[in-house]
Amino acid sequence: MRSPYFTTEHNTFRERVRRFISQEVLPFADDWEYNRCIPKEIWQKMGQMGFLGINYPKAYGGSEMDFFFSVVFLEEIGRAGYGGFRAAVSVHEYMATYYIAHAGSDELKRKYLSPAIAGEKLGALGITERNAGSDINQIQTSAVHDGDNYIVNGAKTFITSGTTADFVTLAVRTTPSKAMSKRGATGISLLVVDTDSEGLSTKKLDNKIGWHCSDTAELYFKNVRVPAENLVGRFNCGFYYIMQCFQLERLTAGIVALGEIDHCLEVTRRYIAQRKAFSSPLTNFQALRHRIADLVTDVEAARQLIYHTAWLYQQGELPIAECSMAKLKVTELANRVVNECLQFHGGYGYLEEYPIARMYRDIRVGTIAGGTSEIMREIIAQITIDEVRHDSRT
Ligand SMILES: Cc1cc2nc3c(=O)[nH]c(=O)nc-3n(C[C@H](O)[C@H](O)[C@H](O)COP(=O)(O)OP(=O)(O)OC[C@H]3O[C@@H](n4cnc5c(N)ncnc54)[C@H](O)[C@@H]3O)c2cc1C
Incomplete structure (x- = not known):
């Protein structure tokens, strides 16, 4: 279009x-x-x-x-x-x-x-912990100031490129949560940590159902010394940086999901054009044609939401509601599209040598990683129902 x-x-x-x-x-x-x-x-x-x-x-x-x-x-x-x-x-x-x-x-x-x-x-990004996923305010990995260094202790999980990255941008607790006021800074800071630092070890999570080429890992920190100058931005302000950067993360998640959807539909269009049943290419069956027509119509509507959000972002705005809507809409649509496209492949869609099978496994995590659909809905509800306002990006 x-x-x-x-x-x-x-x-x-x-x-x-x-x-x-x-x-x-x-x-x-x-x-x-x-x-x-x-x-x-x-x-x-x-x-x-x-x-x-x-x-x-x-x-x-x-x-x-x-x-x-x-x-x-x-x-x-x-x-x-x-x-x-x-x-x-x-x-x-x-x-x-x-x-x-x-x-x-x-x-x-x-x-x-x-x-x-x-x-x-x-680079890798280390925010999630076993007991702090959606609720990142619960992170416990700590960094204590010691002379010219911070001493980091704790563990992170689900870290993309965790075993292969050279550095990790790491969210750490620099002030215990109970010492922070409810509405003030949350005591989280960001440090850049070299992954070859002494005391840092990793364990690959090899049992993912998809995203196989991406290495996802747990990271363990035992008295890891990080130079104090590796603090990103201001001390104890990490939560605000994370909230700002999450908007870009959500928008990018929506954009890549759009590309995945386009690929699913291309692969499927090719397949149903050459596959025959009842002496006719599958493309001739109205039951399939209309479902594809519905899917591409929804995809084009979602695409406009993505492009509009990207345009707002380019103007220097921090379009929190739109970024959440973009991620929610497109990652959920991607799941629907790949599910339908696998169905159109019949039994062959269930075989690993057909790309649709890998896409079915890979796309599933889109509504989870980088903020779940439930959290996206909660943010949209807070903005539209409770009229919560957020600071602008610039
Ligand atoms: C393959 C993969 C790669 C990842 N890569 C990274 C990475 O590079 N770096 C990183 O830091 N993290 C990464 N993550 C972590 C990812 O961001 C988290 O998995 C995600 O934020 C959800 O956290 P959780 O898994 O702890 O789920 P939980 O927070 O335990 O949530 C479980 C369920 O409860 C729901 N829920 C939670 N709170 C609420 C609420 N308030 N209202 C309604 N429902 C709620 C959730 O939506 C979900 O359905 C990755 C995850 C995966 C699977």
Whole structure:
């Protein structure tokens, strides 16, 4: 569908990303899935193409392009059809490094952001703990000031790229929760931690049902010394940074899910055009045609919500309700689309060698990771029913 948001430059960029994915990702991605690992070289290749710093300042190696170049990039990595790959890329570029770019010192940016943009260092984001998922205010991993260092103790779980990352942007408790007032700062800070630090160990969660090439891990911190200058932004203000950065995380989750939906529909359209039943291609059966018509109509409506939210974001707004709506709408729609598309494949959809089977496994987690659908609904309800207002981004 034509769109007022994309210029010729965006379209040319889309062709570049597509070419890169077809040459450097798709021929190898099944091996990555099998080996449960994305090789480090792909990050350097993406860095050389300028894909890892699309919106970041030129001073740190970024391209300073407008947000719709990121929309193009995220749609295309979603459309690649490997959930684990797009997860690792979006965590690296739009989460782990975003905090550093948004609130970090010049020194932190030179030490971590520049090499991340170049694809020389891989980043992870460590927020979730076993007893603090949706309710991140409950995090217990602690950081205690000791001279020129913080001493970190605790554990994180479900960390994307947890065993392969070079650094993790880590949420830590710097003031015990009981010492904080209910409405004040929450005593959480952010630290950038080198993953080769003494006392940091990891355990891969190898039993995921999808996202196989993405390494998801638990991280354990035992008296890990982190230089005090690795504090991101202000002490005890981590919760606010997280709430701000979550909006981008949710928007990016919606955009990649849109790419995944497009891929599901493309794969399915091809399949039903060549598969015959009762001497006729499946595309001739009205029962299927109308269901696909309903799906693509819902997809186009969801696409406009995504693009509008991206446009608001590009204007410098922090569109909290729209970011939550975008993630809720598109990740739930992706589940519906992939479920229907698998049905249209008949028994073959249930076989691993058909891409729809992998997509069925990969897409499922979209309504959970990065904030569940229930939490998205709660945020939307707070804004629309309770009239909760949030600060603007700028
Ligand atoms: C594959 C994968 C990769 C991930 N990658 C990362 C990562 O890189 N970094 C990171 O920090 N985290 C990561 N996560 C963690 C993810 O963000 C959390 O799983 C998610 O926020 C939900 O937390 P939880 O799993 O603890 O569920 P819980 O918080 O225990 O929720 C369980 C259920 O209760 C519901 N619920 C909770 N509170 C409410 C409420 N107030 N109202 C209504 N319902 C509620 C939830 O919606 C959910 O259905 C990842 C998770 C997965 C599965």
